[in-house]
Amino acid sequence: MWTSMATFLQKVAIEEFGVTKGSRREAKDTWWWNDEVQKVIREKKDCFRCLYLDRSAANMEKYKVAKKAAKRAMSEARGRAYEDLYQHLNTKEGERDIYKMAKIRERKTRDVGKVKCIKDGDDQLLVKDEAIKRV
Template sequence: MWEKQRNWWKNSGYGVSRGEKWWWNGEVQESIKRKSRAYKDWKVRHAQGAEELYREEEIDARRRVGMAIGRAAEQMNERLGTREGENDIYKISNLRKRQREDLGKLGVIKDRDGNILYRDEDIKKRWRKYFEQLLNIENENEEMGGSTEVGGNGDGDTG
């Protein structure tokens, strides 16, 4: 079941995990591995001519990534022209809308009685009450006796 769901997500263009990209393919993966090995040869093993090889592999990897993104975009555009693609347009639109939303959105919290608060107004009121209570507590420490003057020689002369 997981494999079926994973394939659906992968083919729909939304990715599976943070590291997996919708345009990622085996060609790009092999190129990135070669670049990584060349980097290790250069930085860790200090191999002769490794820096030049790494630079070549880096250029090759960037070229292959660009080509993969271009091919994937073409396939997505072709798919969007079909009946199935019309539904995907709405999914992509909603996904982009959610990505643009303010990250400060509050979500859901509970009040003092354990009731769940959903509306933004109620949540803001609860946070306001919480911080007012937190920040307006009287100082419970006893007042220190004696003078409140700072400095001086003890006879009231500060100079």
């Protein structure tokens, strides 16, 4: 009974609202990547292609080694980049950057992304974010 009710509700919702493909995944945070990390990742991808074509034990072992090396290189590069960032934030110039980073983070987490203005029930044009959120 519940499954038929759920499928009926889903069918009605699809007819009323339609179906979307969903939003794109947000890009991974790669500002700390350097040439060394890219080289190691490229080697790992090449090993995976070889493993995909020929699933032999040698290729599997080669891929496992490349995967471990890639993880290690990525963690070391990320650690160095964050250490440099923290060193920079401890300086006078870095104190100003803290506020810039906070402002950027706040803008990214806002509910209203693309909508700049809408009309309310009285056909009044709303431009401010607070007014748009209330509607």
